[in-house]
Amino acid sequence: MAAQDRIEALLAPVVEDLGYEFVGLEYSSNPKNRVLRIYIDQPEKGIDLDDCETVSREVSALLDVEEPISGQFTLEVSxxxxxxxxxxxxxxxxxxxxxxxxxxxxxxxxxxxxxGTILGVDGDTVRLEVEGTEWSLDVNAMDKARLAPDLDALFAGDGKD
Incomplete structure (x- = not known):
């Protein structure tokens, strides 16, 4: 089991026991700036600073005891x-x-x-339409993936306040 998988297996239950969705984590092992970034959510209400602080305290205490990462690193909860x-x-x-x-x-x-546009998912295969062509991509072979909303459309209002 890879180090990132071990960390996720350790932290996900703690986050979920606190009532949050464990979205995932990213770990940058750059020796000069090691960062463990944990993403949490509550789809029905969203996340605020207090939520991040709560999770950070609990996760930090667990990391201090279990020490899945040796040496110093920065913990971010977002x-x-x-x-x-x-x-x-x-x-x-x-x-x-x-x-x-x-x-x-x-x-x-x-x-x-x-x-491109997410068309669907079959097992671990994500179907994505890119410029009129459908691609089947294995989620386990992905390095990074994120939503790419049209920010102009997202923030464009109807002119009313």
Whole structure:
């Protein structure tokens, strides 16, 4: 089991026991700036600073005891935000019809980066329409994935306050 998987297996139950959805984590092991970033959510109400502080305290205490990461690192707890990271097939299935950016570990037919509409999910395979072509991408072979909303449309109002 990879280090990131071990950390996730340790932390996800703690986050969920606190009443939050464990969206996923990112770990940057750069020796000069090691960061463990945990994404949490409560789809029905969202996340605020108090939620992040609550989770940070509990997770920090557990990390101090279990020490899955040696040496110093920065712990960040965050909401997924508008450009929500996607870690699992289940998360992709929740956002069918939305735009996403995907970066693969290795090229698929000569291409590593994709931006398109999520068409659906079959097991661990995400179907993405990119410029009129449907791609089938294995979620386990993805390096990074996140929603890619049209921010202009998102923030464009009807002129009313």
């Amino acid at each position: 909401s997924p935000g508008v450009e929500r990271p996607l870690f699992t097939a289940e998360q992709f299935s929740r956002f069918v019809g939305e735009q996403a950016k995907v970066q693969m570990h290795a090229p698929v037919d000569g291409r590593r980066r994709f931006k």
